[in-house]
Amino acid sequence: MEINEAANVLSLLGLEGRLAIFRLLVRAGPRGVKAGDIAGALSSPPSTLTANLNVLSHAGLITRRRDGRMILYSANFGRMRELLAFLLADCCNGEPDICVPLMDVATRATCCASDAAEYEEMKS
Amino acid sequence: MEINEAANVLSLLGLEGRLAIFRLLVRAGPRGVKAGDIAGALSSPPSTLTANLNVLSHAGLITRRRDGRMILYSANFGRMRELLAFLLADCCNGEPDICVPLMDVATRATCCASDAAEYEEMKS
DNA sequence: TCCATAATTCTACAATACTCGAAATTTGGA
DNA sequence: TCCAAATTTCGAGTATTGTAGAATTATGGA
Known part of the structure; x- marks a missing residue:
């Protein structure tokens, strides 16, 4: 986004x-x-x-x-996920020592089985 | 929030x-x-x-x-976390079958060691 | 003490966007 | 075919908020 x-x-x-x-x-x-x-x-x-x-x-x-x-x-949970991912992207410049938990969030921010599936499809 | x-x-x-x-x-x-x-x-x-x-x-x-x-x-990463938690709270009415991954996000949305520590202190 | 740098406050203009009543539209059923 | 219910469209009034130039304050160094 x-x-x-x-x-x-x-x-x-x-x-x-x-x-x-x-x-x-x-x-x-x-x-x-x-x-x-x-x-x-x-x-x-x-x-x-x-x-x-x-x-x-x-x-x-x-x-x-x-x-x-x-x-x-x-x-639209896919869109919501995009927004969260934007806010979290490159947090703390991606320095692992500081920011691992948050990078983790970005990749996990998928909600609701059906939408997560749609999102995976969309990416491919 | x-x-x-x-x-x-x-x-x-x-x-x-x-x-x-x-x-x-x-x-x-x-x-x-x-x-x-x-x-x-x-x-x-x-x-x-x-x-x-x-x-x-x-x-x-x-x-x-x-x-x-x-x-x-x-x-202020603590504040950022509060905001994300608000957006994600009770997603899908908390039905585990649908929304586990997202509830997970809410509890993991802590960024940057120092702020996470502050947040834990604040809660106690 | 005085100067240069860093950042903020003050002020006013301009633009955008929220709300909601009334009328119109669409749908399902009798 | 006609009516009632659900929702949307239209339009206008009101308020709020963003921008940036010029002047001001505060800090550190010479």
């Missing part, structure tokens, strides 16, 4: 309402949550919620799929 | 100039970097740099110490 993209993603997550949405979806896992349930959980007016969902979606942080009359949103 | 604090920290990092500073310091490790060297590396006007350093400093993301005539800045 390039720095301008990372900065963009971070700034988008840096709004409490949006962070709350993202966190809710991260907690919910791959199954996703209905837009209406998100609105209910966060007591957000529908139009505000949609605006924020659009922003997160355009940034690739969440994905959307229709299920009958409702729309399910879920976190 | 509370959500409002996390959102604040994320938004502050969500500016390319500031993210570049933080990343530079993360890479540099605990030894820190002189303000002037940061300005040189990022070709940032002094006043802009100071403004951004102040913002990061107030947010606890970096620390400042004087060394003779110069001022050294370094990343």
